[in-house]
Amino acid sequence: xxxxxxxxxxxxxIKQALDEINATSTQKQKCFERLIESTQTSYSxxxxxxxxxxAAAAVVVAAGTAGVGIHFAxxxxxxxxxxxxxxxxxxxxxxxxxxxxxxxxxxxSGMTFVNDKTFWAQLGKITYHRIDNxxxxxxxxxxxxxxxxxxxxxxxxxQSEMLDLFDxxxxxxxxxxxxxxxNAAVGISSDMSAQEIEKFKNNSAxxxxxxxxxxxxxxxxxxxxxFGFDTSEEFINTVSQVYTGNHSDNFTEDFxxxxxxxxxxxxxxxxxxNFGINIDKDFPITELYSAHTQYxxxxxxxxxxxxxxxxxLTAKDGADNRKTFELRYIPMKYVDGKLRIVVEIYNTIxxxxxAFSDNFMYNCGMASEIESDAKTIDITSVVGDSDSLSQPxxxxxxxxxxxxxxxxxxxxxxxxxxxxxxxxxxxxxxxxxxxxASKAPTTSTTPRPAPKPSDTAKNVTLRMxxxxxxxxxxxxxxxxxxxxxxxxNEVIKIEQLKISEVPYINTNGSDYTFKSLDYGTYVIGGPMxxxxxxxxxxxFTVTEKSSNxxxxxxxxxxxxxxxxxxxxxxxxxxxxxDLADMYYESMEVNGKKYELxxxxxxxxxxxxxxxxxxxxxxxGCVRKIYAxxxxxxxxxxxxxxxxxxxxxxxxxxxxxxxxDKTIKCTxxxxxxxxxxxxxxxxxxxxxxxxxxxxxxxxxxxxxYISIDPHKESCFITDNxxxxxxxxxxxxxxxxxxxxxxxxxxKAASKTDKYDRMFDIIxxxxxxxxxxxxxxxxxxxxxxxxxxxxxxxxxxDTDVDPNDDNNTILxxxxxxxxxxxxxxxKYGLIK
Amino acid sequence: xxxxxxxxxxxxxxxxxxxxxxRVCYMYMKNIQDTEDAVHNAFLKAIETRKQFESENHExxxxxxxxxxxxxxxxxAACRKNEPLNDNIPDSNIxxxxxxxxxxxxxxxxxxxxxxxxxxYDGYSSEEIGQMLHISSSAVRTRLQKAREQLRNVLGDExxxx
Numbered sequence: 001x002x003x004x005x006x007x008x009x010x011x012x013x014i015k016q017a018l019d020e021i022n023a024t025s026t027q028k029q030k031c032f033e034r035l036i037e038s039t040q041t042s043y044s045x046x047x048x049x050x051x052x053x054x055a056a057a058a059v060v061v062a063a064g065t066a067g068v069g070i071h072f073a074x075x076x077x078x079x080x081x082x083x084x085x086x087x088x089x090x091x092x093x094x095x096x097x098x099x100x101x102x103x104x105x106x107x108x109s110g111m112t113f114v115n116d117k118t119f120w121a122q123l124g125k126i127t128y129h130r131i132d133n134x135x136x137x138x139x140x141x142x143x144x145x146x147x148x149x150x151x152x153x154x155x156x157x158x159q160s161e162m163l164d165l166f167d168x169x170x171x172x173x174x175x176x177x178x179x180x181x182x183n184a185a186v187g188i189s190s191d192m193s194a195q196e197i198e199k200f201k202n203n204s205a206x207x208x209x210x211x212x213x214x215x216x217x218x219x220x221x222x223x224x225x226x227f228g229f230d231t232s233e234e235f236i237n238t239v240s241q242v243y244t245g246n247h248s249d250n251f252t253e254d255f256x257x258x259x260x261x262x263x264x265x266x267x268x269x270x271x272x273x274n275f276g277i278n279i280d281k282d283f284p285i286t287e288l289y290s291a292h293t294q295y296x297x298x299x300x301x302x303x304x305x306x307x308x309x310x311x312x313l314t315a316k317d318g319a320d321n322r323k324t325f326e327l328r329y330i331p332m333k334y335v336d337g338k339l340r341i342v343v344e345i346y347n348t349i350x351x352x353x354x355a356f357s358d359n360f361m362y363n364c365g366m367a368s369e370i371e372s373d374a375k376t377i378d379i380t381s382v383v384g385d386s387d388s389l390s391q392p393x394x395x396x397x398x399x400x401x402x403x404x405x406x407x408x409x410x411x412x413x414x415x416x417x418x419x420x421x422x423x424x425x426x427x428x429x430x431x432x433x434x435x436x437a438s439k440a441p442t443t444s445t446t447p448r449p450a451p452k453p454s455d456t457a458k459n460v461t462l463r464m465x466x467x468x469x470x471x472x473x474x475x476x477x478x479x480x481x482x483x484x485x486x487x488x489n490e491v492i493k494i495e496q497l498k499i500s501e502v503p504y505i506n507t508n509g510s511d512y513t514f515k516s517l518d519y520g521t522y523v524i525g526g527p528m529x530x531x532x533x534x535x536x537x538x539x540f541t542v543t544e545k546s547s548n549x550x551x552x553x554x555x556x557x558x559x560x561x562x563x564x565x566x567x568x569x570x571x572x573x574x575x576x577x578d579l580a581d582m583y584y585e586s587m588e589v590n591g592k593k594y595e596l597x598x599x600x601x602x603x604x605x606x607x608x609x610x611x612x613x614x615x616x617x618x619x620g621c622v623r624k625i626y627a628x629x630x631x632x633x634x635x636x637x638x639x640x641x642x643x644x645x646x647x648x649x650x651x652x653x654x655x656x657x658x659x660d661k662t663i664k665c666t667x668x669x670x671x672x673x674x675x676x677x678x679x680x681x682x683x684x685x686x687x688x689x690x691x692x693x694x695x696x697x698x699x700x701x702x703x704y705i706s707i708d709p710h711k712e713s714c715f716i717t718d719n720x721x722x723x724x725x726x727x728x729x730x731x732x733x734x735x736x737x738x739x740x741x742x743x744x745x746k747a748a749s750k751t752d753k754y755d756r757m758f759d760i761i762x763x764x765x766x767x768x769x770x771x772x773x774x775x776x777x778x779x780x781x782x783x784x785x786x787x788x789x790x791x792x793x794x795x796d797t798d799v800d801p802n803d804d805n806n807t808i809l810x811x812x813x814x815x816x817x818x819x820x821x822x823x824x825k826y827g828l829i830k
Numbered sequence: 831x832x833x834x835x836x837x838x839x840x841x842x843x844x845x846x847x848x849x850x851x852x853r854v855c856y857m858y859m860k861n862i863q864d865t866e867d868a869v870h871n872a873f874l875k876a877i878e879t880r881k882q883f884e885s886e887n888h889e890x891x892x893x894x895x896x897x898x899x900x901x902x903x904x905x906x907a908a909c910r911k912n913e914p915l916n917d918n919i920p921d922s923n924i925x926x927x928x929x930x931x932x933x934x935x936x937x938x939x940x941x942x943x944x945x946x947x948x949x950x951y952d953g954y955s956s957e958e959i960g961q962m963l964h965i966s967s968s969a970v971r972t973r974l975q976k977a978r979e980q981l982r983n984v985l986g987d988e989x990x991x992x
Binding site for chain 2: 013014015016017018020021022023027028031032034035036038
């Protein structure tokens, strides 16, 4: 920008500039008319969607024992139909594998399909208050462009298309929502042992739930038998036969052709359904959305990754006869070959509220206990255990209601079929007939079981002291052990892949309070379950006396041998090639080639750092960050529970930031062991900033020593603190990185930004700096604060100043003058 | 606030937010046509999803976020299609001085751009912006500070970012 322009701009404020952006009234009106027109012609489906490469329809129908069916229907690129049906759908015209005609009720993989008609009937009747946590939902609204660059697709073209689709058609929400009590809402807690968590996950396998967005949530059941595919490869192979450039204008019509037949008669021909959960129901369905509402879904998953995006095309019908198709993403993960719901990210799971805008009927609700007017269904008892099918219906729903609608009440629900406990605050009000606070809801409910004797301490506060590395926003893992473990020879081995399953606490520099913690003995460790003190792990015990009390923990005073825990296993499951679309250049670090990351060019974030995926846990990645000399900011996604580690960042300030949450790592040579586990606080859209190393370019921000040829500026001494009298010194600027390199015996990694031997200063007979060669005639010159290397000219000898073995005096330049900090050989700085 | 949009409620929604969205989108798109498209899509998204808003501030915050996402997606899509991006502010109704300043504004990262707009144009306090963007007020202030620094680096004078 020219100086003239600068001058002009200086007179204009941001507001004034923005004021000039104004649509004319005509323009505004035209835009409005266009909007109205669009809303009338395309209410149900996002008009921006131009192309589809991925779509498939699968319908899961849960109904009476004989009415379970699934239909998978697609159209190939020759225009002919490829219909796959599963179940006793008489209208199905099964043609192709992988899904054979068979009953949906599958008991494989521990998956249970709920075919209990009574259950669904009950589910559909349950009425809920609206749970208004909209601000939280909105807070996590994610921009696909920012956050889904790492969509893992085996087919990059498909990935690109899917990104387009996501970008334009979907409100991406909630993926990163982590609410403190959501775990409790679904029956897990942060202090569960890894085994308990795994058990819960196993029980929850093959169930996934609609998005946390406020509308149209559904139960889903994921199984290959349903969808005909359960890997990305299969999915892509399948859908590649489906869509070949259909235009959005035709999509709705086309989609009907792909949809299961039972939807079509419901919508088009208004006939009675003869299968599925809507069996014998007259169409159109007169009741508003309910648990009976059916859907189509297209699934995208990738078995090789634990971060999954599920694309859901939801077709629904309801009392308003509106046919809508919605694209949804649902984050899932693949564990041991099974799709798993990422339960903890939701605080609310419900079927639908949209159709009941007045009373917000939740046909199936699950809310965290922080909400005061929700009622909980223990879905784990519904979906997690096949044995539940044989239990009385009441126990499956596991519905519990409070006596009043005003007083929150926490209720432990223990199903008869699982050990999972759902804790939630539950209150309900019937939609029409039950409004008074004291009235019982109309929902049929399960009598509340007698509460179990408590074996959990409440509000247990750990007051820790020890290394600031752990206490200052560090991350501590804790592991419940048998007391005998403390004295026996047992060693607990944790797979590195599963390290993220180990419960953790974020010390955040202050006390940490567990809302509840089982009685027992706990070992506390640092990242990657490393001891936090030289003597080993610290142990603490929770007893009935621990409730509402403080447990003092000295992290440095370990009593349990460091060898009692071992993290094992290779962890290189993620490769940079998986993230190919994120990278476009490469660099070498320690002789290894890495791709440079540039995740957000439109924002202008600086490029020049790389992520190395160091491994992964089931909940997140373990990554190293490399930053080269020119890099200063890396803008990318940090997943919840990822581990990060700064490597090869020397004397540079590195920070993770997310909102006002920042972890700063300012130590030189951050050790590889210092992984930092990213918690919910640091999730979502994060930035790693590697502060630009101090160079001459920005020295002047900090100050300088002005050297005046006509007066003494300051004194300078050699490394023996003796004044350098009547000497000439050639100076070269160094920065913190250089100094760090030199200290470690390496050559300074100077860049071209640093002048080499840029100036020669002279000293007086008493060692005062009084002039500089360059500026001798023109006036003062500035030696900027920072570091310099100085070669002292020796007029008495004939030494080659360019000899690598020449001694260079190192100085830190500040307002205090030149402070000698050591020496090095010229070869290290040249 | 209602989530069922009648024509009248759409009109109200539109009137309440059009100017803001137009300016926000313009900062991204830098031309009228794309700006209109982005604004259109943002409103459409709100209407199609029948989004519920608890307040007008909530509504505005949501729309701004959606609009900025749409803009970024449009820009990204253009990149993927190798369509040249227009980095200039061509519209003749805008003065050269404003164009230059807007151009620099538009180069700010999104995290900074929106707070700058809300603070300097709409006059929201950092606390209010924090509520709207669901970040702390200190984070807002930090972002504003970063924005000011970046603008100063380019524009070279404190007054430019007032």
